[in-house]
Amino acid sequence: MIKTIGYIALLTIFLSVTGSSADEWEVKFRMAGMDSPTTGKKVEGFISDLYGVEEVDLNLPDNSVTVTFESSDIDLDTLKDKIVQADFSITKTIPLKEG
Numbered sequence: 001m002i003k004t005i006g007y008i009a010l011l012t013i014f015l016s017v018t019g020s021s022a023d024e025w026e027v028k029f030r031m032a033g034m035d036s037p038t039t040g041k042k043v044e045g046f047i048s049d050l051y052g053v054e055e056v057d058l059n060l061p062d063n064s065v066t067v068t069f070e071s072s073d074i075d076l077d078t079l080k081d082k083i084v085q086a087d088f089s090i091t092k093t094i095p096l097k098e099g
Helices: 001-020 037-048 077-086
Strands: 025-032 053-059 062-072 087-095
Touching: 025 077, 037 053, 037 062, 037 077, 077 087
Parallel strands: none
Antiparallel strands: 025 062, 025 087, 053 062
């Protein structure tokens, strides 16, 4: 019983420390040319590999990618620049959560 209580307490502390931070942003990018699962996966894979990116949610029917990232590691302009430099086209940027 003591081990279980200790584990739960440790897990609670871990979740508190690793939870949403003040630097966490979430933004939706509408993308041009993301018309197939293959292209979508390339976009998703590229963005996922960028330092500071926490989560990428691909939405093919909407031609969009929602990205959660740490602004202390990568800012929005740099994130957009890197996506464009990789020959992906952003048609609209919609901020969802600003840290």
